[in-house]
Amino acid sequence: MTTLAKFDPKELEAKVKAMYRSVAEEPNGEFHFEMGRKLAERLGYAPADLDQIPAEAIESFAGVGFYFHLADLKAGETVVDLGSGSGMDTFVAALKVGAQGKVIGIDMTDEQRAKAERLRDRDGFRNVTYLKGYIEAVPLPDALADVVISNGVINLATDKRKVFDEAARLLKPGGRLVLSDIVTEVQLPETIVCNSTLWAACIGGAAQQDNYRGQIEASGLRMIKTEDNPAYQFISDNARGASRKFGVKSISLLAIKP
Numbered sequence: 001m002t003t004l005a006k007f008d009p010k011e012l013e014a015k016v017k018a019m020y021r022s023v024a025e026e027p028n029g030e031f032h033f034e035m036g037r038k039l040a041e042r043l044g045y046a047p048a049d050l051d052q053i054p055a056e057a058i059e060s061f062a063g064v065g066f067y068f069h070l071a072d073l074k075a076g077e078t079v080v081d082l083g084s085g086s087g088m089d090t091f092v093a094a095l096k097v098g099a100q101g102k103v104i105g106i107d108m109t110d111e112q113r114a115k116a117e118r119l120r121d122r123d124g125f126r127n128v129t130y131l132k133g134y135i136e137a138v139p140l141p142d143a144l145a146d147v148v149i150s151n152g153v154i155n156l157a158t159d160k161r162k163v164f165d166e167a168a169r170l171l172k173p174g175g176r177l178v179l180s181d182i183v184t185e186v187q188l189p190e191t192i193v194c195n196s197t198l199w200a201a202c203i204g205g206a207a208q209q210d211n212y213r214g215q216i217e218a219s220g221l222r223m224i225k226t227e228d229n230p231a232y233q234f235i236s237d238n239a240r241g242a243s244r245k246f247g248v249k250s251i252s253l254l255a256i257k258p
């Protein structure tokens with residue numbers, strides 16, 4: 001089981017929202033993690049794709065890996081992005097699924113959605129919509145999505161199984177869950193799990209990697225592929241220390257709904 005934080009979930013939610021409000025509104029501030037175009041290119045995003053989406057969404061990109069090669073999105077597909085932030089991945093997905101396809105981003109932080117919506121309207125991404133909601137209880141019907149994507153988000157959830165159950169519910173049979181996230185090689189000690197700042201910075205909530213994959217399979221999805229993303233590195237000393245000591249790392253993975 002994932003270790004649950006001993007702090008108040010409402011306090012944690014407030015901290016996570018405050019951090020990602022800053023990511024939307026002050027992307028050049030100081031964070032435990034890297035953001036922006038240099039990171040995106042190093043992780044594997046094609047410059048030609050990044051050139052076609054809003055630069056401000058790229059500035060606030062706080063993902064942890066690249067997974068579009070695993071997603072293999074096709075024209076006309078419906079994609080749901082769990083924790084869509086300022087929208088970078090929703091815009092990249094929109095390029096791939098085209099005008100006949102649909103991309104729906106879910107995020108609980110109002111400032112992230114507001115920024116993504118403003119950029120969508122300004123740049124005419126008509127196939128993208130955003131919904132306010134929690135990834136643990138997505139306000140969408142069953143079997144809607146060909147693909148569920150997520151980047152750097154599920155580590156922030158205290159109940160990861162609930163999120164994977166939602167992904168499984170949203171997918172059509174044969175649909176794909178494709179994501180990048182932070183996991184650990186060894187279980188984190190309570191001193192780190194109970195540090196809400198490290199949790200909000202995508203470290204404290206990271207699950208041990210076998211446990212993470214086990215929870216995906218327990219939700220009825222079949223694991224197909226997992227890759228490490230060594231190009232992703234934390235930047236603050238605190239975060240780097242934890243990362244070295246406990247094998248905190250970024251992975252991308254593909255799972256299928258049978």
Ligand SMILES: C[S@@+](CC[C@H](N)C(=O)[O-])C[C@H]1O[C@@H](n2cnc3c(N)ncnc32)[C@H](O)[C@@H]1O
Nearest residue numbers: 020061062063083085107108109134135151152
């Ligand atoms: C690290 S950012 C990543 C955002 C985006 N995927 C990207 O790559 O830039 C995490 C995002 O997940 C959202 N988030 C975190 N926990 C959430 C939850 N339980 N329900 C909905 N959104 C959540 C935050 O508001 C934030 O926008």
